[in-house]
Amino acid sequence: RKEVEQDPGPFNVPEGATVAFNCTYSNSASQSFFWYRQDCRKEPKLLMSVYSSGNEDGRFTAQLNRASQYISLLIRDSKLSDSATYLCVVNPRSSNTGKLIFGQGTTLQVKP
């Protein structure tokens, strides 16, 4: 089983739609969780950290479910510019190295 698993998609949605991605992680001791956005042939950029209480940034909402070991990202009112690959990232805390584990990414295509 992969340490971090994501549905690669692609998710094809119309503008204005609401879309949600899930990501599961295998290490129950994991402490830090992030969503990064990666545009085609570019570097990943931090979208948001995921906190236990959940957090929201404009149209984006991230949730953490420790019991089921998954995190989610909800995007409301999708824009064409939201088209990208969304990477789920976890710090497994197996040692104090700052090492992060990256999922393979979920691709979102927002259509006009």
Added chain:
Amino acid sequence: DGGITQSPKYLFRKEGQNVTLSCEQNLNHDAMYWYRQDPGQGLRLIYYSQIVNDFQKGDIAEGYSVSREKKESFPLTVTSAQKNPTAFYLCASNPGHSTDTQYFGPGTRLTVL
């Protein structure tokens, strides 16, 4: 302008040649990381360094070498021993201490002919 720079953006090399990828940061970050990304795959950790003059192997270190002689610089050498070196190479840094967040450079796309 603070940030992480990688050069060159595109690099072509003949099979059997060693090549060194540059990564520089002026963020005063302690930790630096090298990742490799292949199409349709997640980032895989090659090497990382938490402090100057110290570095550790990541998950796929074979065929690669690094040095960390200065805090701001963490060059990666792809040696001829790396069996499949064509990939997108990403360098990242992290301030250390209380945060896990990593910030990435723009990447180097290496093609071995």
